[in-house]
Amino acid sequence: MSDADTALPQTAWQQEALSQGLHKALAEHADDVRSARDAALARRGTLNAMLAALPEQDQQRLAAQIGETPWIF
């Protein structure tokens, strides 16, 4: 177990990384792990904001897809 694994309290991003089994990456490349987690968080945020800003017609088309298979081709 690495220091990062056992150190308390763990921050949310560290907990997320450990839940994905990234013990070694967290111990040796913590900056990269945090940067990747921040990028994912930011991208989810901007995508949600863009979805909220879609025209009503597109929102309806998107809503209609709930429950459909995600495969597109």
Place this chain on the structure above:
Amino acid sequence: MDLLNADIASQLGSLRRGELSPVQLCEAWLARVERYDPLLNCFVHLDRDDLLAQARRSEARYLRGEVLGRLDGIPVAIKDVIDVAGMPTTAHSKILLGNQPNQDADCVARLRAEGALIMGKLATHEFARGGPAFDLPFAPARNPWNTAHHPGGSSSGAGAGVAGGLFPLAIGTDTGGSVRNPAAACGVIGFKGGYDRISRNGVFPLSPTLDHVGPLARHVSDIALAWRCLDRQAKDPETARPYDDLRGMRIGYLRDLHLGTPKATDETAQALDAAARTLTDLGAVVEEAQTWPLPFYFDVNRIVLSSEAWHIHQPWLRDRPQDYAAITRRGLLEGAFYSAGDYLEAMRCRKLIRSHVLDLFERYDVLLLASSFTPACAIDDPHEVARTYSQQARVIFNLSGTPAIGMMAGLSKDGLPLSLQFAMADNREHDLLRLAATWERATPWHAMRPPL
């Protein structure tokens, strides 16, 4: 040898007429490699003896009058995520050092069946995901227009080598634009057909629902020939004759896409407006068409790509994170932080995007749009590389799975290529190549060569 500037059909003509042999042709290409590859770093694996042995077998076929196929005696180079029997597939990574497949990828097997000579393996961004990196077993490829600049990626060696005249044809892969990006940066042609039209069997995956295999070349005729050889449906002609004019063609110009945020450089925007005028002069009806801002496409692409890439790389990211380049590690780790719900939400957006693109193709035969918003940036500036990657309009057609081609559209004041894209609906690859041939004939760009 001027023949090296000519298209593949001209080279084949010389071989068939006996004006030169496949060995002589191969040696001429190898001389270019030996002279310029030390500057460009295109190859990560090149076996000169094996290549010449292939050329001798081709020569024997010509002498016997038993030419094998459409590419007999023509050297083709392969991105190093695509398996070639007897050559290493490293994906430009420490992780796969020592990996030597004993079977060709389907696309390579198709090329061999046509008589192509497989030259070697080409530099890529690590696993087609990172960026230019200096902490890998191989140096990154460099742009022949200015070796201090990025050649684009991830099919970096393919774009740089075709532009530099090291080989006439290369095969790359395109998940978020990785065939069309080096084509844009290096001033050559990069093409992807519809999703799954070229087999991905034997290609190391990055994001299987987005991955496309595609050719890069300097001539549209070479792209058309390669497409005929590689396309699993094999239904299109092997030549793409330019249209006499474009009367009756409806072209939707996605101008707002590069004038929003992010915004293209003035030079790029001017080149695209000039392209719209040229197409109008050829008889097309060019109208401005509307679409969503580029970041919407980019974020959807990145969530899908990162999630699928994480699924592939998670064992190595857990056990051997130190063996990736830092830029790749950060990029791949992003996928660890998306949930199944995030992935499904992105796929739902993707269905909306495909519907939208198909709607556009109801109104327009062709879409004209930017490829890269900027000329190639400096290769050793990671912040600029990261910034410019989000300023590329290619991801749209990986998400929609529809055909697209990237071509040169001008030259910046700094002497670097400017670029555009044309896109068409499913199953219109041949029409798209004919339009590309028309653009090639109408403009001077394709004849320009980097000042090596």
